[in-house]
Amino acid sequence: MNPTNNNGKKGYVMAITLVATLGGLLFGYDTAVISGAVGALQAFFIDGLAADAEKAAAVIFQFRVSVTLVILGIGLAISTIFFRLFDRKKAWILSGALILVLIVVLGVAFLGKPYVFNEGVANSLKGFTIASALVGCIIGGSIAGYISQALGRRNGLKLAALLFLLSAIG
Numbered sequence: 001m002n003p004t005n006n007n008g009k010k011g012y013v014m015a016i017t018l019v020a021t022l023g024g025l026l027f028g029y030d031t032a033v034i035s036g037a038v039g040a041l042q043a044f045f046i047d048g049l050a051a052d053a054e055k056a057a058a059v060i061f062q063f064r065v066s067v068t069l070v071i072l073g074i075g076l077a078i079s080t081i082f083f084r085l086f087d088r089k090k091a092w093i094l095s096g097a098l099i100l101v102l103i104v105v106l107g108v109a110f111l112g113k114p115y116v117f118n119e120g121v122a123n124s125l126k127g128f129t130i131a132s133a134l135v136g137c138i139i140g141g142s143i144a145g146y147i148s149q150a151l152g153r154r155n156g157l158k159l160a161a162l163l164f165l166l167s168a169i170g
Contacts (some may be wrong), residue, residue, distance in 0.1 A: 049126035
């Protein structure tokens with residue numbers, strides 16, 4: 001193995017610095033936002049469930065359905081790869097088998113369990129809520145990037161200023 005020596009090259013140093021800076025900015029922002037919101041999310045979504053068994057069962061059911069839909073969506077996304085790699089008949093067979101296996105595994109191992117609220121379920125709900133908030137940040141950033149690209153720089157800055165003003169007003 002002969003590693004390339006990139007020491008001292010200006011472009012290499014700039015690229016590494018840029019990647020580290022952007023990574024720190026994004027990671028720090030997400031960590032600050034989510035860490036500050038964990039207590040409020042737990043108080044709003046989780047703490048009241050220990051006292052109300054019916055509400056806890058409904059929330060656990062909704063959580064399980066949400067996770068199941070996400071996993072089935074991932075299975076469908078994987079199925080699209082089958083259609084690119086194989087002919088139509090084989091892709092349909094593989095996709096059907098994958099979705100069938102996912103349905104059986106999720107139905108037996110995940111959806112079939114009783115709706116009991118305990119510490120493990122509380123941690124799962126909190127993790128799912130926080131992960132959903134992070135995914136929301138990522139989707140929001142992607143949509144903002146798409147909109148700013150479509151509007152152009154000048155109009156994008158005007159829109160950003162307007163949205164900032166609206167959020168500052170409350």
